[in-house]
Amino acid sequence: MPVIFNIAIRNLVRQKRRNLLLGVAIAFGAMVLIMANAFSHGIAKVLFDQVVSYTNGHVAVTYSRNGNMTSQVFYDDARVLAAVKKAAPPSARIEEAAGVFARAIGNGIADNVIMVGVDLNRTLTPEEVKHYASNFSMLQGSFLALKDTGPGCPVIISEQKAKYLRVKMGDVIRVRFTGVNNQASSAQLTIVGVFKPANVFMASPVFLELHTLKALLGYGPHDIASVRVNVKDPQRFAKSIADGIHAMLKPGLAVMTGTGVLRGTATPVTALGFRTDSASQGIMHRGVPLSEGDSAAAFGYRGVIVAKELAAQCHAGIGDTLALTWYAKFGPDSGHANFVVTAVAGMTAKFPSNGVFINERDFYHAYYAPLPHSVSQELLKTLPDSSSPLYPALAPEFMLMKRCSTTDEYTKMMEEMGRGKFKGIMVSVQSMYETASAILQVEAVLNLITLAAGLILFFIILIGVINTLRMTIRERTREIGTIRAIGMQRSQVLIMFLVETLCLAFVSSLAGAVAAFAAMGGLTLLTINAADNPMGMLLVNGHLFFAPTAGAVAAFIVFITALAGATAFFPARRAAKLTAANAMRHYE
Amino acid sequence: MIKWIITALLLTASLAGAQPPIVTILKAMQDNVSISTDVRAMVSMTQQKVDQGTKVFEMAYYRRDRDDAFLIAFAAPESEKGNGYLRVEDNFWMYRVNTRTFQHINRDESIGGTDAKGEDFETRRLTELYQGETDPSGKEIIAADKLGAIPVWRFQIKAKVADVSYPFRTLWVRQDNLLSLKQQSYSSSRALMNTAYYLKYTQVLGKYVPIEQMFIDEFEKGNKTIVKISGIVTGKLDDRIFTKAYLENLSN
Numbered sequence: 018m019p020v021i022f023n024i025a026i027r028n029l030v031r032q033k034r035r036n037l038l039l040g041v042a043i044a045f046g047a048m049v050l051i052m053a054n055a056f057s058h059g060i061a062k063v064l065f066d067q068v069v070s071y072t073n074g075h076v077a078v079t080y081s082r083n084g085n086m087t088s089q090v091f092y093d094d095a096r097v098l099a100a101v102k103k104a105a106p107p108s109a110r111i112e113e114a115a116g117v118f119a120r121a122i123g124n125g126i127a128d129n130v131i132m133v134g135v136d137l138n139r140t141l142t143p144e145e146v147k148h149y150a151s152n153f154s155m156l157q158g159s160f161l162a163l164k165d166t167g168p169g170c171p172v173i174i175s176e177q178k179a180k181y182l183r184v185k186m187g188d189v190i191r192v193r194f195t196g197v198n199n200q201a202s203s204a205q206l207t208i209v210g211v212f213k214p215a216n217v218f219m220a221s222p223v224f225l226e227l228h229t230l231k232a233l234l235g236y237g238p239h240d241i242a243s244v245r246v247n248v249k250d251p252q253r254f255a256k257s258i259a260d261g262i263h264a265m266l267k268p269g270l271a272v273m274t275g276t277g278v279l280r281g282t283a284t285p286v287t288a289l290g291f292r293t294d295s296a297s298q299g300i301m302h303r304g305v306p307l308s309e310g311d312s313a314a315a316f317g318y319r320g321v322i323v324a325k326e327l328a329a330q331c332h333a334g335i336g337d338t339l340a341l342t343w344y345a346k347f348g349p350d351s352g353h354a355n356f357v358v359t360a361v362a363g364m365t366a367k368f369p370s371n372g373v374f375i376n377e378r379d380f381y382h383a384y385y386a387p388l389p390h391s392v393s394q395e396l397l398k399t400l401p402d403s404s405s406p407l408y409p410a411l412a413p414e415f416m417l418m419k420r421c422s423t424t425d426e427y428t429k430m431m432e433e434m435g436r437g438k439f440k441g442i443m444v445s446v447q448s449m450y451e452t453a454s455a456i457l458q459v460e461a462v463l464n465l466i467t468l469a470a471g472l473i474l475f476f477i478i479l480i481g482v483i484n485t486l487r488m489t490i491r492e493r494t495r496e497i498g499t500i501r502a503i504g505m506q507r508s509q510v511l512i513m514f515l516v517e518t519l520c521l522a523f524v525s526s527l528a529g530a531v532a533a534f535a536a537m538g539g540l541t542l543l544t545i546n547a548a549d550n551p552m553g554m555l556l557v558n559g560h561l562f563f564a565p566t567a568g569a570v571a572a573f574i575v576f577i578t579a580l581a582g583a584t585a586f587f588p589a590r591r592a593a594k595l596t597a598a599n600a601m602r603h604y605e
Numbered sequence: 606m607i608k609w610i611i612t613a614l615l616l617t618a619s620l621a622g623a624q625p626p627i628v629t630i631l632k633a634m635q636d637n638v639s640i641s642t643d644v645r646a647m648v649s650m651t652q653q654k655v656d657q658g659t660k661v662f663e664m665a666y667y668r669r670d671r672d673d674a675f676l677i678a679f680a681a682p683e684s685e686k687g688n689g690y691l692r693v694e695d696n697f698w699m700y701r702v703n704t705r706t707f708q709h710i711n712r713d714e715s716i717g718g719t720d721a722k723g724e725d726f727e728t729r730r731l732t733e734l735y736q737g738e739t740d741p742s743g744k745e746i747i748a749a750d751k752l753g754a755i756p757v758w759r760f761q762i763k764a765k766v767a768d769v770s771y772p773f774r775t776l777w778v779r780q781d782n783l784l785s786l787k788q789q790s791y792s793s794s795r796a797l798m799n800t801a802y803y804l805k806y807t808q809v810l811g812k813y814v815p816i817e818q819m820f821i822d823e824f825e826k827g828n829k830t831i832v833k834i835s836g837i838v839t840g841k842l843d844d845r846i847f848t849k850a851y852l853e854n855l856s857n
Contacts, residue, residue, distance in 0.1 A: 084711045085711055086711075200768075201798050203794055203796040204794060318694060382766065382768075386767060432709065435710070436697075
């Protein structure tokens with residue numbers, strides 16, 4: 018075997034010029050394949066790492082109240098964070114994400130901006146520091162100046178946005194936006210930094226410290242915005258983390274206990290909400306027998322039904338106002354709301370005699386302002402549970418949307434949420450593989466296109482390889498006859514030619530890989546100004562971004578070597594099949 | 606009867622130079638304008654924006670009093686012609702004539718690219734949304750004033766509920782008939798966002814309807830919207846009007 022290997026190498030060296038040209042062709046093909054793959058992988062990486070993970074996160078918990086998708090608020094931060102921390106690994110980065118579209122006025126000119134919150138109050142990991150440093154290449158001011166607590170709200174802004182709004186460091190921009198309660202809000206933001214955006218997505222937003230932004234948007238101290246979870250290996254963990262959070266966020270029945278005043282009589286009251294869609298109205302109709310009032314008004318979207326015992330105790334009836342006061346879950350505050358009684362009912366067996374059913378619209382208006390204190394387990398046992406036929410018609414603490422498996426499903430779910438048929442908070446837990454599966458498809462398509470283009474190029478080169486081998490064999494037919502005459506076996510002739518080709522292809526592929534890395538390094542150094550061009554999204558800090566992987570490079574080298582071996586096999590076998598006499602008689 | 610009592614109280618307060626309670630004025634204001642019957646009208650909205658020029662929107666508006674359902678069908682501009690909106694109970698649909706499709710939308714979304722939202726067409730009682738604002742001493746912020754030559758009550762109100770567009774407002778209301786003449790709306794940080802002028806009223810079934818209003822954007826100077834209402838017809842409207850089929854036919 019070493020003899021055959023030596024002969025093969027000697028043959029390669031003997032045909033220097035031809036093999037060099039052949040090697041260059043193979044190396045070029047390998048280089049193109051590796052670069053194309055690294056580029057498409059780079060695009061996907063930019064989209065995921067720079068865009069998806071910082072807009073959606075690998076896993077996101079989002080909300081919608083009354084169908085309003087801009088109302089990203091949940092009134093119990095501890096509950097969401099507990100579920101997220103339990104489901105996510107300790108190394109996961111858990112962030113609260115608040116943002117809002119706004120109209121900004123600079124110096125005599127207005128533009129749309131997105132106000133985005135950056136949480137600087139927590140301890141940043143070295144990776145996050147590195148990320149912020151690469152994304153916020155500060156031209157003026159400091160990123161950490163966002164933490165300043167002086168007058169005005171500190172903000173940092175991209176150089177493009179600053180130029181458009183004709184503002185500079187220290188200037189004030191006025192912004193108008195809709196707060197989390199859907200109220201018109203405004204603020205004055207002081208520019209404490211101007212940065213060069215890492216990509217086109219970073220040019221439009223202006224960045225504020227998260228807690229400053231939350232205060233502007235009207236979040237309370239225990240309110241939480243959407244939550245993003247980023248993990249090291251999202252492909253492996255994202256879906257299971259989302260499933261875990263989803264499982265832990267199961268809502269219970271929404272219950273308000275407090276003091277009700279009816280016709281001047283104060284009495285303890287237990288209030289539940291009921292859904293007003295037609296299916297729920299049917300359930301309520303069957304499960305709550307009215308003793309006073311019209312069923313259309315009682316179970317409609319203005320209905321308030323009081324228990325017969327409660328009405329009798331307070332000598333109250335239809336048209337009377339129930340003034341309800343309840344203790345808040347957080348802080349010393351209490352909530353107050355008035356409800357006009359539309360019906361009186363003999364309640365079901367599993368409902369307290371001081372019970373009130375309130376239509377979901379009015380109920381949720383009260384329920385979240387402020388969130389009522391949790392009810393005791395003893396009281397819960399007296400209320401309809403999930404086995405009760407009435408339960409599906411009763412208002413839950415919030416509605417947990419189902420997990421989706423594709424972007425299409427997710428889009429349909431968002432449309433459903435947007436209809437606003439449910440008046441409370443809707444909570445959605447999704448991983449980026451559902452919310453951004455389109456980007457995964459983009460990567461797959463890009464990979465396919467680059468692979469196809471590379472392969473076409475490579476097959477053209479392979480035709481050259483086959484042709485060269487055929488020429489080599491023809492030229493060396495008499496030599497084959499000689500070595501066969503002095504004792505070389507047919508299989509050894511075959512192996513000799515294959516070793517020649519495999520060695521040439523392997524060394525050339527390696528050289529191609531080295532050339533690819535050199536070319537990628539060179540192209541990465543080029544600065545491309547694509548600020549106003551959508552293609553700018555493919556750039557990182559104005560540079561092309563390649564993401565070669567060791568696995569892909571190794572796979573391409575193996576693939577090219579194997580393909581060259583396969584193409585060499587048939588001419589080599591034909592050469593090996595020649596008898597010594599026939600080969601030696603060969604003359605051209 | 607209650608209306609007359611409120612009017613008598615307000616007139617007495619006015620003659621005596623004392624300020625009436627704000628809630629009394631709010632009740633009288635909503636009583637002044639609440640028409641308890643179905644209505645249809647033509648609405649013209651001229652929207653002037655600094656960076657977009659002037660656009661005129663024209664629409665037919667139908668409202669059913671029983672359940673506050675409404676239907677809007679656009680007649681102009683050309684880009685919106687045939688499009689429409691239908692709200693019945695909790696459902697709010699947008700109709701697009703070019704695709705002949707209905708799509709569920711949220712009440713917070715813009716109507717036909719105007720500054721108006723679905724919720725602006727809902728009938729909500731002023732006293733359920735706002736209450737009089739008080740100074741640190743607990744006294745309501747109300748004063749007798751003049752708007753031009755017209756004696757008015759100028760007072761401040763604040764939102765009682767969260768889901769109103771503007772949490773604070775200042776109103777100028779005529780002392781004689783309690784019609785609103787001017788309103789300034791403020792953001793939660795007390796920045797002046799919008800000024801509305803009620804330029805002309807007409808009487809329908811004994812109630813007042815503001816048929817010409819002007820809204821000035823105080824945040825982005827130069828933007829304003831003028832709303833004119835014409836062709837007001839009251840009386841029961843056929844239930845078939847508040848259906849998708851009707852909106853589709855109306856748009857074709």
